[in-house]
Amino acid sequence: MSSRVNDGHIAIIGTGFSGLCMAIELKKKGIDDFTLYERADDVGGTWRDNTYPGAACDVPSVLYSFSFAQNPNWTRIFPPWSELLDYLRAVAVQYDLMSHIRFGVEVSEMRFDEDRLHWSIQFASGESVVAAVVINGSGGLSNPSIPQLPGLQTFEGTAFHSAQWRHDLDMSGRRVAVIGSGASAIQFIPEIAPRTAALHVFQRSPNWVMPRGDAALSPRTRERYVRRPYRQRWLRWRTYWAFERLASAFLGNRKLVEQYRTQALANLEQQVPESNLRLRVTPKYDPGCKRRLISDDWYPALQRENVHLITSGIAEICPHSIIDSDGTEYSVDTLIFATGFQATSFLAPMKIFGREGVELSDSWREGAATKLGLATAGFPNLWFLNGPNTGLGHNSIIFMIEAQARYIASAVRHMRRKRIPALDLNRTVQTHSYAATQERMRRTVWASGGCESWYQSADGRIDTLWPASTIEYWLRTRFFRRSDFHALTTGKG
Secondary structure, three states: OOEEOOOOOEEEEOOOHHHHHHHHHHHHOOOOOEEEEEOOOOOOOHHHHOOOOOOEOOOOOOOOOOOOOOOOOOOEOOOEHHHHHHHHHHHHHHOOOHHHEEEOOOEEEEEEEOOOOEEEEEEOOOOEEEEOEEEEOOOOOOOEOOOOOOOHHHOOOEEEEHHHOOOOOOOOOOEEEEEOOOOOHHHHHHHHHHHOOEEEEEOOOOOOEEOOOOOEOOHHHHHHHHHOHHHHHHHHHHHHHHHHHHHHHHOOOHHHHHHHHHHHHHHHHHHOOOHHHHHHOOOOOOOOOOOOEEOOOHHHHHOOOOEEEEOOOEEEEEOOEEEEOOOOEEEOOEEEEOOOEOHHHOOOOOEEEOHHHOEHHHHOOOOOOOEOOOEOOOOOOEEEOOOOOOEOOOOOHHHHHHHHHHHHHHHHHHHHHOOOOEEEEOHHHHHHHHHHHHHHHOOOHHHHOOOOOOOEOOOOOEOOEOOOOHHHHHHHOOOOOHHHEEEEOOOOO
């Protein structure tokens, strides 16, 4: 095992939107002694890993991009994963970040040294490095979730998660079972359904689905954005405010919730004329309670002769079949999990030990308490991007990432100017902040809308979403508040 020491160094974990944005914000403030650690062999995060057929963003490209790096060359309103990956690669080159990245290194453990006031970072390879500041940008959608279904280990066919798509596998003539009917499933099922002999969709609960309205962006439009960037920026803000209007619905405005329900039901009735199927895909919970989904081909795919929607649940998986809760057996040779990610596990499987050797997962056992999702008490100089209670159910997460990166970069600059070795969040500040966040969460559609979702932890707590507008978050992270933290200057002080 080798070790590198870099006392003033900054470690950024991950090279998706979060990690790259963080590096750029540090550079803007004249700080360039940082390294991005990436477990894969390329940048891109979510858009490097999720390459399943039909994978695309569900936020318009004009908004799902950095405000400081607008791209006039998007080919569609909702770009496919390949364009998003190319965009992130181009941003990394444009801002000269590639030389700061170490690929193929996966963080397995981090420990805070209270005597030296730095972090020791252990990699899966056995190597370790030391850094003064650690900024986690690995994201909440990086570790696939696979349910432990009865008999799963006995299945003799091909099984994989949608985030680990088997591109070498020809779906032609296969008997496929898809577990899940959420954001990824509604994208890839319409793509593979025409080629399969049979496609069985196991739905735990239906989703509210609105029209996607995707379209190609013409060469003329792209040229106009190149010559007049203000046009694209104006469209970005118009799109932002259209999405932000949804916030008031999800935060408790019943009138807007019912308007959304009416529109979604009208879309469903228009696309699904058969009453029995329509009943089975009609949610019984409020719109917004689960992630909002958009698609123009999901409902038509479910009405194909070779596609079967099963809503009775899974009783057992056998070597060559699946038996549902009603006892019906479905012969399958391919099993695809569209079951999302371990969003509520946050940094797992990474282990993080802070002051007095406390592990982060133990510190958060009764709730992932933070200040605005950015820092947590007892873990000095550890910062989070896309941390607890900063996810969105209505707008572009890139807006939140930029706000967080600016705040953290300001904090790092303050530490250097004042020669402060380490900052630890005041526990009283954290307690009040988390309590206020959870109190506001109880009034939102996510907590009172009558559904179970990946937003919630096993005990029903919601530590994933931001229960207010993005404008409020932007205002509250506009300036670094030194009074929220106390300085550690010598040993265990």
